[in-house]
Amino acid sequence: MKTRFAFAFELTIASLAGAVAGALAVPALHAQSNPPAYVITEIQVTDPDAYRTEYAPKIAKVNQDAGARYLARGGKTATFDGAPPQGRVVVLEFENWDKAIEWRNSAAHKALIPLRDKYSKTRSFIVEGLP
Numbered sequence: 001m002k003t004r005f006a007f008a009f010e011l012t013i014a015s016l017a018g019a020v021a022g023a024l025a026v027p028a029l030h031a032q033s034n035p036p037a038y039v040i041t042e043i044q045v046t047d048p049d050a051y052r053t054e055y056a057p058k059i060a061k062v063n064q065d066a067g068a069r070y071l072a073r074g075g076k077t078a079t080f081d082g083a084p085p086q087g088r089v090v091v092l093e094f095e096n097w098d099k100a101i102e103w104r105n106s107a108a109h110k111a112l113i114p115l116r117d118k119y120s121k122t123r124s125f126i127v128e129g130l131p
Helices: 002-033 048-065 097-105 107-119
Strands: 037-045 069-073 088-094 120-128
Touching: 037 097, 048 107, 088 097, 097 107, 097 120, 107 120
Parallel strands: none
Antiparallel strands: 037 088, 037 120, 069 088
């Protein structure tokens, strides 16, 4: 009887350990299949005061609400090859491609495009990151 109880106890512990290991692996596997996405934007500001006061705070809020994380926001740049960036460079990180596209197509972002275009010229693109 003791042998059966010990075996059942060991089987239960092994099953629980397997379930815990599986539960921990699921987020890692999901993350591998859904890598981060990066939106890179070159910004030639044509009206610095209006851009800084009217547009920048609004787009920063839209970006934050969408879960974007600033990796670069202006700052120093240097060109290694090719033409230099035109103006400031902003790099946003999103949880995944779908979140970046959702942000780009959101009503909040689209509403700011005319204001952005009034005070700047931009070139923007998205890049899928590595898992």
